[in-house]
Amino acid sequence: MNKQSPKLAALGVAIALATGTASAVEGPVPTGIPKLDHVYVIVMENQAYGQIIDNPNMAWTNQWAHSANLATKYYAIAHPSLTNYLEMVGGSNFGVLNDNGPDWHNASCSPNLATAVASTDNPYVAAAICPIGGTGTEAATPAIDTSNEAQGAPGDINIDGTASFPAMNNISGKSIADQLVARGKRWKTYQESLPLRGADGVNSSDGVYDNTTDFSAITPTLTPPLTSASLVNLYAAKHNPFAYFASTQHNASPNNGLGWTTMSGFDGAHGLYADLRAMWGPSLSFIVPNQCNDQHGRGNAGAFCNYNPSENGQQSGTNPALIHAGDVALQKIVTSIKSSPSWNVGRNAIVVVWDENDYAHSPVANQVVAIVDTNYGPKGVKSSQFYTHYSLLKTLEAGLGLPCLNHACDSNVKVMSDLFGGAQ
Secondary structure, three states, X not given: OOOOOOXXXXXXXXXXXXXXXXXXXXXXXXXXXXXXXXXXXXXXXXXXXXXXXXXXXXXXXXXXXXXXXXXXXEEOOOOOHHHHHHHHHHOOXXXXXXXXXXXXXXXXXXXXXXXXXXXXXXXXXXXXXXXXXXXXXXXXXXXXEOOOOOOOOOOEEOOOOOOOEOOOOOEEOOOHHXXXXXXXXXXXXXXXXXXXXXXXXXXXXXXXXXXXXXXHHOOOOOOOOOOHHHOOOOEEHHXXXXXXXXXXXXXXXXXXXXXXXXXXXXXXXOOHHHHHHXXXXXXXXXXXXXXXXXXXXXXXXXXXXXXXXXXXXXXXXXXXXXXXXXXXXXXXXXXXXXXXXXXXXXXXXXXXXXXOOOOOOOOOOOEXXXXXXXXXXXXXXXXXXXXXXXXXXXXXXXXHOOOOEHHHHOOOOOOOOOOOXXXX
């Protein structure tokens, strides 16, 4: 999330440290769900649980959520977007507490893990994010945060306003992508509106032009002239967490780099829909609609894509057109996956999750929707277990046979067994 409106809050919740935290890095392979052949993770944006569930503008998604499996106590961890994406795929914030773009291919800078200095908005840090790698110290996740868009007390609410994660000093700068490749498995992120030239060096794009475009070369010159400020930023690197890791930026292997085998848009020869039709299915597909279709919104894309007018965590604060666009996007993606030949081969799962809430103030926690649908397990499960993005990572690692990574190893982080059909 990167909106310009100030964040106000009225929180009366004290910070409490989470208990049961184990050592970080990699641990044993988690158990508790069946072995999975393909997992499709779809990430939506910036809507609280109460803004999605039973919202008439999300009719298809709500029908699906109740016929599939729904987590009713699933929490995003912190703010803003990038932090949550990194936590989903790497089990840590890696010292990144803002949405800054990558410091592309800079091998001489020191990662936040190495410096133990967090990249924050308050105080503002303008530097791009050094490629994540190595080991070191992450940033703590307090229950109440003043390092993001909140300018001082009382701060933004993280998780449920009570739980928190102390900073670990032995965090491994790797992601689930590194783990998959090390075990001979494939992954791919599908980023809607990613330009055809690929992700390398691209922080934002409308699918044709991007932040590296030389607008002065576009002739004849318009009045006013075209500039990067004219872009409707549909693709955003902050929603592509894999692009921030040194191993991926440096193309550590053909199956772990910035090329089309691991990163593409939705359309075209190597896009999401072509891969689904061709039965080209990686073990992990990480799918992100663009910022008009994922319910994030943009300030320069017209009324249908405007941000929510209010950050109150309620349906009354949403832009109904933006919400409905997300509903249509999810219907298209999910039905396409289920129509793919790959869906009926092996044991497979679809996960839809929102990255964070809309920065609503107390008593609205950072609770978001998580929906799980499998081609093998029970339907209609409503889970009241306490889960977070770390639970999702731990669950993916359990299903794909990977060691737990960083906070996914914490003893109080549970595998989402009830939503994935339990161990078989």
